[in-house]
Amino acid sequence: MSLAIVHSRSIDALSAPEVRVEVHLANGLPSFTLVGLADLEVKEARERVRSAIQNSGLDFPNNKRITVNLAPADLPKDSGRFDLPIALGILAAAGQIDADRLAGFEFAGELSLAGDVRPVRGALAMGLALQRSAASTRVLVLPTASAQEAALVPGLALRAAEHLADVVRAFVAGESAAACELPVPVPAPPAVTAARPDLREVKGQAGAKRVLEIAAAGGHSVLMVGPPGTGKSMLAQRFVGLLPPLDTDEALESAAIASLTGGFAPERWAERVLRAPHHTASPVALVGGGSPPQPGEISLAHHGVLFLDELPEFPRAALEALREPLETGRIVVSRAARRAEFPARFQLVAAMNPCPCGMLGHPQRACRCTPEAIARYQSRLSGPLLDRIDAQVEVPAVPPDALAAAPRGESTAVVAARVVAARSRALQRQGCVNTELAGDALDRHAALDAAASAFLQAVTLRLGWSARSFHRVLRLARTIADLAEAPAIATPHVAEAIQYRRVLTTG
Template identity: 60%
Template sequence: MGIAVIKSRALAGMQAPEVSVEVHLANGLPAFAMVGLADTEVKESRDRVRAAITNAGFQLPDRRITVNLAPADLPKESGRFDLPIAIGILAASGQIPREGLERYEFAGELSLTGELRPIRGALAMTYAMQRSAGGHARGFILPMANADEAALVADAAIYPANTLLQVCAHFAPHIDGSFALARHRAKPLPLPPSIPDFADVKGQQHAKRAMEVAAAGRHSVLLVGPPGAGKTMLATRFAGLLPLMTDDEALEAAAVQSLISGFSVEGWKVRPFRSPHHTSSGAALVGGGSVPRPGEISLAHCGVLFLDELPEFDRRVLEVLREPLESGRVTIARATRHADFPANFQLIAAMNPCPCGYLGHPSGRCQCTPDQILRYQWTSPKLSELFIKIAA
């Protein structure tokens, strides 16, 4: 009988708890069993791993294979466990040595040909590994496409690979004596992209001054004015008034975005600007799903959330913003899962003064009744208390 233990990580909100992938080979009819609260995506790895091992030139053992993902009460999802499962099978069957495997953590999705495909949450996993290691972190072997993202974590030992065969050759020189994984060095970060400048706004001096005060005091802002007054133009330039992001802020914001594969190195230290459509649901803004994912307020962490056409948003959707605005965090609770996400954002909203948008306009085009105007302006009375109101 053979057994091997490989280290990997799951995702639970912003947390990336350690997972031990235990592979056991026993005598009996050939079978492939997987236990440990694995979702459908993880269970499907049996077929991917079987094909990847065969096409990489190895042999899948004709024995009873049992894979346990520990701890058993922690939900596991996505294809990131393909690589550690494949390495565990090869180590347990003696096709690669077990020595040295304990010094690394593994994550990666396998194609049927044995190539490594990118995974989501690589930055969050690396960040959690460094925080929990206390200066004694393991090396992290993951797909080449995730290397630059993971290397943003200071002092992280990242070893990227393109194929399963390359990972195996790193531990078994007899497979390919000329190849060994090299530690990835972080590339020089690109210059941050240019962001819209307040200098582009002509006039509106009182509105620009109020926006500067709001940026300095971290106040929420409500811009009210007719169509074409410049409300959206002011809002999209608001992030340029905020101070530069610190390393910790940039790392935390990037880790949140990596959970939905939405982070790119070009956006490093650029404050997020999110502008969801007014038809967005409460789950889209706050986050949710059977496997909790961050919503717009978390993706705007350390940046700006812009709600254009505020009265068009459903009132119940707006009310869910109150607690995150006060606490800077949001907890998504489901029957079997809980996830905690940061949500420290600055809220900017814009609206017309009436349904037609021309209340008080010199042209006198507004034909809205007082009752229509009142209902339109106070869609969410409680939320309106959080804003500094600016007539643009």
């Protein structure tokens, strides 16, 4: 037949819409035309496909007018993932393979000039999309390395391909359906969690450790303020170990986002990520963007931790871009031609010095900064941004004699056990972590008695807090009560939550 249709998938943010690769061979002047809103990498497939077919010992129809349409026409297509389906479409239209057999499969893979099938980005997103689509009975054929990623999707019918000739051999006209010899990829084994830095290695800083425990239990964001060398970075690097393990859905979401950038490693399966961009990162690097839109650091930290050291040194526009994702857990990247939505439910852990020289409040070294310089430095963080950070904590300098005499504190495992228990109470009570409580659910599960309510209202009025700050204190108090195994929030829980909102002012 002169017309063949092969199924594939494009990548649009975290979704993978279906693409029909339609190939038509006609008489006329020999040509190879590719249409369907294809990007430059896709249009270059013409030369890759031609060489791959010829170097695989197959016949390329050089005497035909070849037209390839990637439908739907209004969906942008990028990367070399369509090389394999285009090559199979040409061979099917030329009668070298059985076009009818291709209907039950979807293909993606970049071809080398020798016919090798190279990995593609977004394999996990493609697998998830196929599993959830009406065409879930189809078999997905991917390069071997990409198939090992997609094999993590439970219940997905999957095959792996090393070379174009292997795929063609499985679909030769006249062979039975059982003749497909493409191997089934084995899912990656569960990750052996590498030894993480232990919390007991940080001597002293009991207050900061307490705040990190509360943040891990309730999913809260944290800002640590203190002079250089007091352990802020050490504490942040150990925070990931306090978080509960990811469930299957969360692990798949996290891995699918990493797969979009080619950064997923099967051996890191189901591990929470820690992203720590440098303070020179641009707004696009943090929230995502580009053409086509790619996920930024906040999305790559989905279900993980985003650590921003030297917070005031980040560009103001980059920090302000964090405000919406901190509230909604998602980011919408809008460009003239495309709009993409990425999940961004991350935990923010930030650190900063109290002043430009960093020595404000240091017991041994004097601060050289003027009050105006200190105010100017701290004002780099806007009030609305500070309003969205749940807890602030001082990380003071520890004198050398106290540091030498300080015993090792609790290990990460001990603190993590309390975090898991507190999260379990919250999930059984309300079905979400405390930081996600809102509206009626917040009123119902974070209700205060008369004394605690009057106390919080008085503090809110005295400090001029916004309604957002008021509600964040309620969520913090709910987490503190969960850690204390208290069924209701009491005044001491509210008092502790209040002191974590007063390190920096929002005025």
